[in-house]
Amino acid sequence: MTVNTTFLGLGAMGSALATTAWDAGHRVVAWNRTGHRAQSLRDRGVAIADSVEEAVADARTVVVCLFDDASVRDVLGPVSTALSGRSVINVTTTTPNQSRDLARWAEERGIDLLDGAIMAVPEMIGGPGSTIFYSGSATAFASHRPLLDLWAESSYVGSDPGMAALYDTAMLSGMYAMFAGFLHGAAMVGSEGVSAGEFVRRQAPFLAAMTEQLAGFAATVDEQDYLGPGQQSLRFTETALATVRQASTGQGVTDEVLEPVHDIIRRQIAAGFAEHGTARMFEEMRSAR
Numbered sequence: 187m188t189v190n191t192t193f194l195g196l197g198a199m200g201s202a203l204a205t206t207a208w209d210a211g212h213r214v215v216a217w218n219r220t221g222h223r224a225q226s227l228r229d230r231g232v233a234i235a236d237s238v239e240e241a242v243a244d245a246r247t248v249v250v251c252l253f254d255d256a257s258v259r260d261v262l263g264p265v266s267t268a269l270s271g272r273s274v275i276n277v278t279t280t281t282p283n284q285s286r287d288l289a290r291w292a293e294e295r296g297i298d299l300l301d302g303a304i305m306a307v308p309e310m311i312g313g314p315g316s317t318i319f320y321s322g323s324a325t326a327f328a329s330h331r332p333l334l335d336l337w338a339e340s341s342y343v344g345s346d347p348g349m350a351a352l353y354d355t356a357m358l359s360g361m362y363a364m365f366a367g368f369l370h371g372a373a374m375v376g377s378e379g380v381s382a383g384e385f386v387r388r389q390a391p392f393l394a395a396m397t398e399q400l401a402g403f404a405a406t407v408d409e410q411d412y413l414g415p416g417q418q419s420l421r422f423t424e425t426a427l428a429t430v431r432q433a434s435t436g437q438g439v440t441d442e443v444l445e446p447v448h449d450i451i452r453r454q455i456a457a458g459f460a461e462h463g464t465a466r467m468f469e470e471m472r473s474a475r
């Protein structure tokens with residue numbers, strides 16, 4: 187027993203975080219709105235509080251893992267006075283501006299807030315391959331490293347409290363676009379009776395190989411060198427996308443997942459950049475800021 191840590195929220199992720207801390211010897215108090223979800227921790231011997239007030243009463247550190255920003259506000263609002271002078275580590279998924287607003291709210295109340303963004307599923311907590319981004323209080327990050335490092339690789343990305351959420355949501359953008367593209371491809375071959383299982387055997391290694399292209403895109407974007415050697419032009423990519431969309435609708439499968447990508451490329455071509463590299467899509471996206 188070393189540190190008194192309170193966990194608010196014992197959903198799939200909150201339970202994984204609390205269990206890992208408990209198993210490592212931390213003194214844990216936990217609370218969940220719905221009592222039955224606390225049962226597995228209770229069975230391990232963890233103290234389960236009946237109320238948020240009781241849960242935070244003796245906490246040095248409060249870890250918050252709730253559904254969304256609104257639930258964090260609901261839960262922390264009534265106990266803000268008790269939290270004054272404590273560290274709160276909020277690993278609930280939020281937008282960058284929600285994290286910044288919460289940090290302002292915390293600062294006004296003397297609460298030391300560290301914002302976290304978990305890049306892992308609950309089964310990965312405490313194991314290899316997981317990362318958690320943190321931003322906000324550098325002091326809280328430094329002083330809680332022994333706890334944070336139990337869960338995942340801890341990566342501090344800046345004192346701006348919104349940075350962890352910004353990295354998180356930016357990385358999820360790539361993930362969800364990839365998932366949608368995969369499912370679209372599965373629907374295309376599925377129109378001829380090919381199973382998704384058969385498709386994924388071919389698609390997954392191809393996508394993995396394509397990620398090798400990302401570093402080249404990144405260098406192009408950072409150097410703003412869209413006419414450098416070896417780049418696939420927007421004109422080329424536009425034609426390829428038109429072919430894919432035609433193939434899709436020809437099979438009776440909606441092509442709507444590709445439409446926004448195609449539109450971005452066509453706008454850049456209309457602006458006179460047909461021979462620029464495909465990474466120039468970045469300029470179209472950021473010009474919408």
Ligand code: NDP
Binds near residue numbers: 199201220280304
């Ligand atoms: P769950 O849906 O399993 O749990 C949600 C938790 O929030 C429960 O404890 C729930 O309580 C509580 N809750 C919801 N609304 C309220 C409210 N108004 N007042 C009090 N408590 C509330 O989600 P996870 O545990 O999986 O996720 C928690 C956070 O972790 C989310 O922000 C999620 O985005 C993030 N995360 C999750 C990942 C995952 O793979 N699961 C991956 C990365 C981040 P109750 O049980 O009473 O409903």
